[in-house]
Amino acid sequence: MPSCPNLTGDISVLSNLTRLAEFSFSFTQVYGDIAVFNGLSSTVRSINFVKTQVSGDISAFANCLQVFHCNLGQSAQVYGDINSFRNLTNLQVLHVNST
Numbered sequence: 001m002p003s004c005p006n007l008t009g010d011i012s013v014l015s016n017l018t019r020l021a022e023f024s025f026s027f028t029q030v031y032g033d034i035a036v037f038n039g040l041s042s043t044v045r046s047i048n049f050v051k052t053q054v055s056g057d058i059s060a061f062a063n064c065l066q067v068f069h070c071n072l073g074q075s076a077q078v079y080g081d082i083n084s085f086r087n088l089t090n091l092q093v094l095h096v097n098s099t
Helices: 011-016 034-038
Strands: 008-010 022-024 029-033 046-048 053-057 069-071 077-079 093-095
Touching: 008 011, 011 029, 011 034, 029 034, 034 053
Parallel strands: 008 029, 022 046, 029 053, 046 069, 053 077, 069 093
Antiparallel strands: none
16 A cells, blocks of 8 residues: 655645545544544545544544445544444445554
8 A cells, every 4th residue: 555654734624625525544644633524424435544643533424424435444543432333324344443
């Protein structure tokens, strides 16, 4: 998997990207609270934050009903109850290993 270890920034800037459907920042130094996805829930389809510095409760994804792929592996500051994924009926891939 390619990496961009010098790519940094707070994911809160994503809050204005209301039409963006796929978020892939794996193996970067991005950080911030995943709560930003509360406001992006209607458009998000794919989330990849493998081995990043993002943090927060996975309940932020509870209303991302279009998500089919979510990979938060090795993002140690992500936490919460997996019950948050119960209504994500389009979800096909979920990786939360080493979180």
